[in-house]
Amino acid sequence: MNDTKFTGRCLSVINDLSLDEQMYLYRKTKELKDATINGKKTDQFIVNDKNIGAYLVFLESSTRTKESFVNAIKFHNIKTNIFDAAHSSFNKKESYSDTFKMLTTYSKYSIFIVRSKLEGVTRWLKYSLSQLSERLDLPMPAIINAGDGKHEHPTQEILDEYTFLEKNNFNNNEIHIALIGDLNHGRTVHSKTDGLKIFKNVKVDLIAPSKLAMPEYYKNKMKQNGFDITEYDSIEKYLAQKKVAKLWYFTRLQLERMGEDDLKNASVFAKSISFRNEFFDKIPEGTKFYHPLPRNREYPTIPFSTDNTTLNGYDEQAMNGYYTRTVLISMFGGQLGKDFNGNHNKTIKHSSDFIEEVSAINKTKPEYKIGTKPVIDGIVIDHIGKGENIETIWEQIHNIRKILNLNIVSSHGVYKSHKDGKFKGVLSLPDLMQFKELQMKKLAAIAPESTLNIIKNSVVQNKFRIHMPPRIYDFQEISCKNPNCISHPNHHEKALTEFHKTSDNKFICKYCDKVHTFKEIWNI
Numbered sequence: 105m106n107d108t109k110f111t112g113r114c115l116s117v118i119n120d121l122s123l124d125e126q127m128y129l130y131r132k133t134k135e136l137k138d139a140t141i142n143g144k145k146t147d148q149f150i151v152n153d154k155n156i157g158a159y160l161v162f163l164e165s166s167t168r169t170k171e172s173f174v175n176a177i178k179f180h181n182i183k184t185n186i187f188d189a190a191h192s193s194f195n196k197k198e199s200y201s202d203t204f205k206m207l208t209t210y211s212k213y214s215i216f217i218v219r220s221k222l223e224g225v226t227r228w229l230k231y232s233l234s235q236l237s238e239r240l241d242l243p244m245p246a247i248i249n250a251g252d253g254k255h256e257h258p259t260q261e262i263l264d265e266y267t268f269l270e271k272n273n274f275n276n277n278e279i280h281i282a283l284i285g286d287l288n289h290g291r292t293v294h295s296k297t298d299g300l301k302i303f304k305n306v307k308v309d310l311i312a313p314s315k316l317a318m319p320e321y322y323k324n325k326m327k328q329n330g331f332d333i334t335e336y337d338s339i340e341k342y343l344a345q346k347k348v349a350k351l352w353y354f355t356r357l358q359l360e361r362m363g364e365d366d367l368k369n370a371s372v373f374a375k376s377i378s379f380r381n382e383f384f385d386k387i388p389e390g391t392k393f394y395h396p397l398p399r400n401r402e403y404p405t406i407p408f409s410t411d412n413t414t415l416n417g418y419d420e421q422a423m424n425g426y427y428t429r430t431v432l433i434s435m436f437g438g439q440l441g442k443d444f445n446g447n448h449n450k451t452i453k454h455s456s457d458f459i460e461e462v463s464a465i466n467k468t469k470p471e472y473k474i475g476t477k478p479v480i481d482g483i484v485i486d487h488i489g490k491g492e493n494i495e496t497i498w499e500q501i502h503n504i505r506k507i508l509n510l511n512i513v514s515s516h517g518v519y520k521s522h523k524d525g526k527f528k529g530v531l532s533l534p535d536l537m538q539f540k541e542l543q544m545k546k547l548a549a550i551a552p553e554s555t556l557n558i559i560k561n562s563v564v565q566n567k568f569r570i571h572m573p574p575r576i577y578d579f580q581e582i583s584c585k586n587p588n589c590i591s592h593p594n595h596h597e598k599a600l601t602e603f604h605k606t607s608d609n610k611f612i613c614k615y616c617d618k619v620h621t622f623k624e625i626w627n628i
């Protein structure tokens with residue numbers, strides 16, 4: 105097998121491929137599709153290596169994704185394994201990690217294609233299988249997310265973007281697209297947030313009733329990506345204005361992911377996001393409809409009557425699933441990629457300078473002599489929750505004591521700062537002379553912007569200013585609050601919890617991208 109920058113890769117979300125890598129995939133797809141349609145040679149795409157095993161592990165139903173991958177794998181003449189999920193040890197509560205570790209050892213190199221109800225599974229596998237491959241000196245398997253709950257569906261995104269490019273004659277200067285349907289639960293529209301970045305100018309019209317609206321996280325990301333976005337709560341309202349897109353991307357009501365209240369309103373929701381015959385005269389000439397399919401028979405957002413009209417772009421779109429997935433396997437199988445000369449994805453490096461040693465002004469600090477025992481030798485944590493309301497500061501003090509297990513002689517309180525009159529918390533810990541690194545990290549996560557002073561003979565020897573870390577991870581006291589996330593404690597997978605701070609001070613789960621406030625990440 106050829107070892108390239110594409111082998112051993114994990115595609116959990118579309119952003120796992122750089123824009124150059126995505127464009128390379130689209131160029132190769134065009135070459136393969138043209139060659140196939142014109143009966144030309146396609147050998148240059150074929151992996152042709154029986155040492156490579158592709159495993160299709162579908163833990164949620166699928167027709168298109170699964171069958172297009174099955175056909176893509178057959179094209180490549182590699183070992184095809186269709187995992188029998190219904191009779192597997194998953195039913196005996198076997199962990200994902202155990203299952204995939206075992207499968208990894210059955211081929212010289214594996215490509216896993218995984219669909220699951222749980223979100224973030226492939227990100228977790230990337231971590232657990234990299235440990236296995238290091239331990240047993242095995243090549244890291246490639247891992248492809250074939251749709252995980254309501255999170256993302258990157259290979260659908262690839263085929264969608266390829267289809268839009270094809271419609272635009274491969275000109276990626278601009279796109280104006282309407283996304284219509286259940287934008288809240290539909291993973292294919294979430295993937296558009298990053299997938300559409302291959303176009304230089306992007307205008308997106310979001311059409312959904314408020315209960316099914318695009319989550320704030322994805323809308324914010326679209327704005328950060330420079331997209332011009334406008335929202336409408338029904339097709340009727342959308343067509344009442346003048347700037348109507350010619351590309352309409354529908355997604356169905358995701359009934360299987362809705363709560364009971366939303367299910368009761370399904371027919372009402374369907375009315376505002378389904379195309380009706382009376383709209384025909386109002387859409388611009390040359391409009392095309394796209395849909396990841398399948399349509400729901402009861403609530404088809406695109407009526408079956410449009411199938412034999414020029415509006416139908418979805419049949420060709422579905423066909424592109426075969427070509428794009430064939431090229432993806434060719435890249436991840438080491439056959440394509442040697443002629444790639446763009447930028448690969450960069451690994452994000454997290455800054456570790458959130459604990460900052462600052463100069464300790466050599467003087468006694470009268471405000472530290474508080475409580476029952478003035479601090480002569482010990483630690484004082486100052487500026488806890490400075491500027492917050494008194495209740496929040498008490499909560500932070502309580503959390504520091506609890507999480508850092510500070511059941512020792514000590515005192516604490518909430519005070520008014522001498523300097524600016526703002527409230528702050530102070531916790532004094534006489535006789536405790538040092539904090540371990542893990543404790544410092546925890547303190548940074550619980551009480552960012554506090555200061556930690558080490559005092560000897562009533563003089564501050566060292567002073568640390570503590571900032572919010574860019575990642576908060578691997579503490580027992582935190583967990584993702586999305587019940588469908590692979591790292592949620594209910595699933596007992598033991599995936600290490602990890603949150604990444606966003607530019608607007610929220611915390612997203614590394615696995616499922618659920619947004620949490622700072623308070624929500626804690627279990628206390």
Ligand code: CP
Nearest residue numbers: 166167168169396397
């Ligand atoms: N579009 C899509 O993912 O369809 P399947 O559920 O049939 O795979």
